[in-house]
Amino acid sequence: xxxxxETVPASRGRAFQMKAGQFxxxxxxxxxxxxxxxxxxxxxxxxxxxxxxxxxxxxxxFFTEGMALISSRRRAMLTMxxxxxxxxxxxxLCPCNHELxxxxxxxxxxxxxxxxxxxxxxxxxxxxxxxxASLNLFMNVPVTDDGTVDRVPPDTAAGDFVVLRAExxxxxxxxxxxxxxxxxxxxxxxxxxxxxxxxxxxPPEVFA
Numbered sequence: 001x002x003x004x005x006e007t008v009p010a011s012r013g014r015a016f017q018m019k020a021g022q023f024x025x026x027x028x029x030x031x032x033x034x035x036x037x038x039x040x041x042x043x044x045x046x047x048x049x050x051x052x053x054x055x056x057x058x059x060x061x062f063f064t065e066g067m068a069l070i071s072s073r074r075r076a077m078l079t080m081x082x083x084x085x086x087x088x089x090x091x092x093l094c095p096c097n098h099e100l101x102x103x104x105x106x107x108x109x110x111x112x113x114x115x116x117x118x119x120x121x122x123x124x125x126x127x128x129x130x131x132x133a134s135l136n137l138f139m140n141v142p143v144t145d146d147g148t149v150d151r152v153p154p155d156t157a158a159g160d161f162v163v164l165r166a167e168x169x170x171x172x173x174x175x176x177x178x179x180x181x182x183x184x185x186x187x188x189x190x191x192x193x194x195x196x197x198x199x200x201x202x203p204p205e206v207f208a
Contacts, residue, residue, distance in 0.1 A: 010191040011178035013116025018166040027195040031158035032186030034177040036113040036134035039077040042169035051091045051133040062088035082163035085156045090139035116175035153186045
């Protein structure tokens, strides 16, 4: 079974049900789009992906090929088995929210990854009282020796992709980050669509 290419529209979020052993192929169609990523256990919506446990288990502040996204109950949820660009994905920065855009000078409502997360899970009848920290796929956040973090455009090209394998039954939540003020989504500061496929078997081109 395979979904045809699905789209997460620019500045919006979507959720996808996954069974253990299935794969999510997430393609950065335009090369410069950050994708905030979460997972919720199918059997308990309060067991969510946890970036503090993920950093602890992987002993790394970045997320790279071969690492697992860990739950709040210390279980592996998703493993990144392929990253065509071989980059370091961010685990440090928070999902953007209403207050962040206010601080950046927005006077009117601005879409955010926080809103996208809650809207996406609501389509499955799920409500959570908080927003878990996100795994920020393709986000380029260099860290210096003194602990300073920067925010620079993604170091990826159009068509780059990652493959995540579900280790448990879960809901995968993705947000095509709406950030259009800083450089985090590239110099054009224009959020873009991303493509997603949920598959049982990986196509050969994934390993080309």
